[in-house]
Amino acid sequence: MPLTAEDGSTVGTPWFGRLLLTGLRVVVVGGGDTARPRVAELLAAGADVTVVAPELVADLAKSAAAGEITWCPRRYEAGDLHDAWLVVACAGDGAADAQVAADAVRQRTFCVGSGTAPGSVVAVPRPPADPDRSRHSPPCSARGVALIGGGPGAPDLMTLRARRLLAAADVVVVDRLAPREVLDELDEDVEIVDAGKTPYGPAMPQDQINELLIERARRGRFVVRLKGGDPFVYGRGYEELLACTAAGVPVAVVPGVTSAIAGPSAAGVPVSHRGVAHEVVLVAAHSRPGDPQCLVDWEALGRMRGTIVLMMGVLHLEEVAATLVRCGRDPDTPAVVVQDATTAAQRVVRARLDTVAAAARSGGVRPPAVVVIGAVAGLSATGAAVPAADALTASTPGPDVRPANGSGHVER
Numbered sequence: 001m002p003l004t005a006e007d008g009s010t011v012g013t014p015w016f017g018r019l020l021l022t023g024l025r026v027v028v029v030g031g032g033d034t035a036r037p038r039v040a041e042l043l044a045a046g047a048d049v050t051v052v053a054p055e056l057v058a059d060l061a062k063s064a065a066a067g068e069i070t071w072c073p074r075r076y077e078a079g080d081l082h083d084a085w086l087v088v089a090c091a092g093d094g095a096a097d098a099q100v101a102a103d104a105v106r107q108r109t110f111c112v113g114s115g116t117a118p119g120s121v122v123a124v125p126r127p128p129a130d131p132d133r134s135r136h137s138p139p140c141s142a143r144g145v146a147l148i149g150g151g152p153g154a155p156d157l158m159t160l161r162a163r164r165l166l167a168a169a170d171v172v173v174v175d176r177l178a179p180r181e182v183l184d185e186l187d188e189d190v191e192i193v194d195a196g197k198t199p200y201g202p203a204m205p206q207d208q209i210n211e212l213l214i215e216r217a218r219r220g221r222f223v224v225r226l227k228g229g230d231p232f233v234y235g236r237g238y239e240e241l242l243a244c245t246a247a248g249v250p251v252a253v254v255p256g257v258t259s260a261i262a263g264p265s266a267a268g269v270p271v272s273h274r275g276v277a278h279e280v281v282l283v284a285a286h287s288r289p290g291d292p293q294c295l296v297d298w299e300a301l302g303r304m305r306g307t308i309v310l311m312m313g314v315l316h317l318e319e320v321a322a323t324l325v326r327c328g329r330d331p332d333t334p335a336v337v338v339q340d341a342t343t344a345a346q347r348v349v350r351a352r353l354d355t356v357a358a359a360a361r362s363g364g365v366r367p368p369a370v371v372v373i374g375a376v377a378g379l380s381a382t383g384a385a386v387p388a389a390d391a392l393t394a395s396t397p398g399p400d401v402r403p404a405n406g407s408g409h410v411e412r
């Protein structure tokens with residue numbers, strides 16, 4: 001079946017139904033009856049075929065004469081596989097085919113055999129690391145646990161390192177706010193465990209998550225703990241690191257793009273701006289001001305002039321805003337709520353500190369959302385914002401970011 005591109009054009013017919021070789025150099029060593037059907041399949045797949053053989057059977061000779069294949073009329077020599085993506089060893093001589101396979105493996109080119117079964121593999125063991133190619137490999141040894149920051153939501157805001165380690169995972173333990181689309185790209189045999197924490201709802205208890213990470217890693221499986229944003233920004237990542245290291249399990253930490261900064265940014269709000277805000281404070285607002293468990297210094301936040309970013313703050317927004325005003329913050333301070341930032345569902349509500357809770361409520365704001373409080377939330381920057389979920393449309397004018405009126409307004 002030919003593959004088609006998004007615009008409907010044909011991009012090629014995959015070889016063995018899976019491998020798209022269109023325009024890629026493939027070397028076939030051997031020119032006899034075993035090679036003939038392989039060459040025909042490769043030509044049908046659009047590969048750039050070179051045949052190395054002292055002689056060719058009639059069909060292959062015709063293809064060579066017609067310029068459909070390149071023929072090297074001699075026995076195989078070291079160097080013939082240069083730049084090849086795939087090698088087919090069909091010399092019909094065990095020692096020669098073994099030599100071709102060994103050379104292919106050394107240079108990390110896939111090699112398939114001369115057997116009539118398509119894809120009979122001669123050799124695909126991993127050779128020792130080649131420094132030139134290792135830049136495409138996971139950046140640290142794929143063992144133990146990797147605590148990976150998955151970014152704020154859009155899959156293309158994950159880091160390259162995160163994507164590489166994820167591709168090497170045997171087990172993925174995923175949070176609710178991690179970009180789940182990327183899980184679709186994993187092989188079927190990768191174990192996916194949903195540890196999704198619903199806000200205010202049940203989730204896998206932290207102790208159980210820690211035990212799971214440790215138990216799977218001890219079984220020799222490479223475990224990726226995929227978290228939203230950055231693992232160390234209200235992500236309990238450090239607890240998981242401590243649990244794993246206490247159990248003797250190696251841990252790698254991969255920083256992520258945090259929603260605390262990317263959320264405002266996706267709505268066109270810079271958390272700092274020269275001459276406007278020199279301080280940025282992230283606040284976990286999941287517990288009420290006054291709750292004995294709450295470690296936030298609301299008095300200090302009320303006095304400061306810079307930017308406050310509330311995380312997990314939707315439920316108690318009214319009390320938090322009132323507390324900030326009571327502690328000295330100007331009720332006219334601009335405020336912006338960004339829900340589901342960087343995803344297709346992104347919504348933005350603009351208001352003032354004294355109206356933001358009502359505006360969020362009437363706008364139907366739900367978690368996850370960040371709330372930005374400070375002069376930066378009122379900056380006017382028409383056309384400056386990158387629309388959520390599709391960086392490719394970045395040239396589209398962004399929301400008209402005007403200082404909010406008292407009642408607030410919602411952008412979708």
Ligand SMILES: C[S@@+](CC[C@H](N)C(=O)[O-])C[C@H]1O[C@@H](n2cnc3c(N)ncnc32)[C@H](O)[C@@H]1O
Nearest residue numbers: 229230233235258259311312340341368369370
């Ligand atoms: C438990 S914290 C995890 C934060 C995460 N580690 C980070 O760095 O983004 C969850 C809170 O992050 C914020 N959040 C996460 N993803 C978000 C998104 N896509 N849009 C808006 N806020 C988000 C919300 O405040 C949410 O309640």
